[in-house]
Amino acid sequence: MKERVRGEKFAEHWNQAQLFYNSMSEIEKLHMVNAFSFELSHCDDPTVYVSAIPRINDIDHELAKKVAENVGGPIPDAPSRPNHGRSTIRLSQFEFMPKTPSIKSRRIAILVADGFDLPTVETFRVAMKAGGATTWMIGPRRNKIYGAGQTPGKDEGLAMDHHFESQRSTMFDALFIPGGAEHARTLASNGRVIHWILEAFGHLKTIGALGECQFFN
Amino acid sequence: MPTAVILLRDIARLPGIEFATYDDATVTTSYGVVTAGTFSPSESSSLHEGFKIVKGAVDFVSAFAYEVSQHRNFERELSGLSTKVAY
Numbered sequence: 001m002k003e004r005v006r007g008e009k010f011a012e013h014w015n016q017a018q019l020f021y022n023s024m025s026e027i028e029k030l031h032m033v034n035a036f037s038f039e040l041s042h043c044d045d046p047t048v049y050v051s052a053i054p055r056i057n058d059i060d061h062e063l064a065k066k067v068a069e070n071v072g073g074p075i076p077d078a079p080s081r082p083n084h085g086r087s088t089i090r091l092s093q094f095e096f097m098p099k100t101p102s103i104k105s106r107r108i109a110i111l112v113a114d115g116f117d118l119p120t121v122e123t124f125r126v127a128m129k130a131g132g133a134t135t136w137m138i139g140p141r142r143n144k145i146y147g148a149g150q151t152p153g154k155d156e157g158l159a160m161d162h163h164f165e166s167q168r169s170t171m172f173d174a175l176f177i178p179g180g181a182e183h184a185r186t187l188a189s190n191g192r193v194i195h196w197i198l199e200a201f202g203h204l205k206t207i208g209a210l211g212e213c214q215f216f217n
Numbered sequence: 218m219p220t221a222v223i224l225l226r227d228i229a230r231l232p233g234i235e236f237a238t239y240d241d242a243t244v245t246t247s248y249g250v251v252t253a254g255t256f257s258p259s260e261s262s263s264l265h266e267g268f269k270i271v272k273g274a275v276d277f278v279s280a281f282a283y284e285v286s287q288h289r290n291f292e293r294e295l296s297g298l299s300t301k302v303a304y
Contacts, residue, residue, distance in 0.1 A: 027291040101270040101286035108285070120256060127268060127278045133285070174285045177221040179255070184220035188228045197229040199304040201250075204289035207231075208251040208281040211220030211240075 017059045018083050023091035033063060037070035049073045054080060104132030109172040111164075111193060112139050115182025118147025118158060120210060124176060136161045136172065138196075140186065148180045164192040169200040179211030222252045232301040244280050248298060249290025251281045 024032065036056065040049040053073040057064035061079035068075040089095060108128055110121060125135045137160045139145040144157030161167075169175065175196065177187065187193045200207055222236045235247035240254035256277055274280045284290065293299050 027295055030295065097288075098286075101272075101283055103270065103282050103285045106285050123256060124278065128282075131268070131270065131282055133282075173288075174281075176281070177224060179220050181220055184224055187221075188224050194229050195304055197225065197231070198302045201229070201231050201293075202299050202302045202304050204249065204291060204293050204299055206249045206251065206281065206284040206287075206290065207225065208277070208284075209221035209225050210253055210255060210277065211222055 014058050014081060015084060019086055019088055020091055021060050021063065022083065022085060022087040023089075025092050025094050028092060028094075029063070033066045033070070036063075036067040040067065040071040040073070043071075046073075059083075102132065103128070106133040106173040107171070108133050108135045108174045108176055109138050109167070109169065109196075110135055110176045110178070111187060111196060112137060112145055112158075112160075112178065112180075113183040113186035113190075114140075114146050115148045115186070116145065116180040117178045117183075117210070118150070120178045121147075121158070124178070133173075135176075136167075138162050138164060138167060140164060140190065142166065148182065164190065164196065169196045169205070170203065172200075172205070174206035174208065175200045177207075177209045184211060225250065225252070231298075233296065233298045242277065244275055244277050246280050246284065248293040248296065249284045249287075251277065251284055253277045 021029070021032070036052075040052055043049050049071045050073050053064055053068045053071075053076065056067055057076040057080045060083055061076060064076050067073070110124070112121065128135050137145070137158060139160040140163060142160050142163045144152070145160055146152055146155060146157040150157060177184075177197075197207065225231050225234070226236050231250060233248065234250045235245055236250070237243060237245040237252035237254060242253055242255055244251065244253045268276070268279045268282065270279060270282045270286050272283055274283055
């Protein structure tokens with residue numbers, strides 16, 4: 001009897017998933033471990049995470065072992081099928097990085113308080129603008145902040161775009177902190193500023209800092 | 218020790234980072250954290266002409282811009298440093 005059936009290769013579900021996983025960079029594989037672990041850790045019913053592990057093991061044994069350990073599922077003893085080991089191009093996101101490094105459209109937050117190094121900030125902002133990035137002044141108030149040696153009411157100061165509480169490091173690509181003794185003391189005593197720095201660090205963002213004198217002495 | 222560097226090292230206490238130790242233009246780049254004492258005089262006067270974004274740059278703006286161009290410092294995550302801070 002003639003039959004209209006699918007070809008044998010339709011019964012193979014795992015080669016492409018393995019090819020994709022094999023093509024990931026080390027950090028992308030780590031992110032996949034963390035993502036699987038995060039999601040499955042939110043599943044209280046063991047039926048879910050216990051049955052998910054063998055499916056992940058169908059793709060890669062090392063991946064399955066790490067996820068199983070993180071979520072409390074059964075750690076597989078062996079791969080359920082061999083990983084063919086093949087990888088291919090144009091799957092890892094790192095292959096799409098620009099050939100020429102660029103900072104166009106990047107948003108740089110500059111954290112300041114009264115007494116900051118104004119000339120350095122102005123030079124830095126010109127440079128970032130020339131590179132196509134935008135800079136945003138963040139201070140203790142959304143008002144004029146005065147550079148070292150400036151007098152409120154007499155000197156211009158610099159207008160802020162936001163104050164520390166009204167924006168967040170997550171809205172920027174990088175932080176820059178200029179020098180200035182009084183400014184640095186003010187930032188050091190502000191918990192929100194410390195949070196800005198720690199959050200940017202935890203999110204792997206670039207942090208730049210300059211300064212010319214010691215103030216702890 | 219540059220002032221803002223003290224902020225990062227002793228107040229925020231960023232883990233595993235090497236910081237600039239001199240109050241001059243010597244740039245230190247460590248896991249995407251770029252520090253120096255100051256701009257170099259030649260850097261300040263030439264920035265209006267533009268700068269090159271290259272790995273291993275010795276002036277602050279170029280070194281900072283290169284790190285920004287890489288989007289994130291994934292080595293910081295692979296080294297476990299990002300999991301050591303609370304935020």
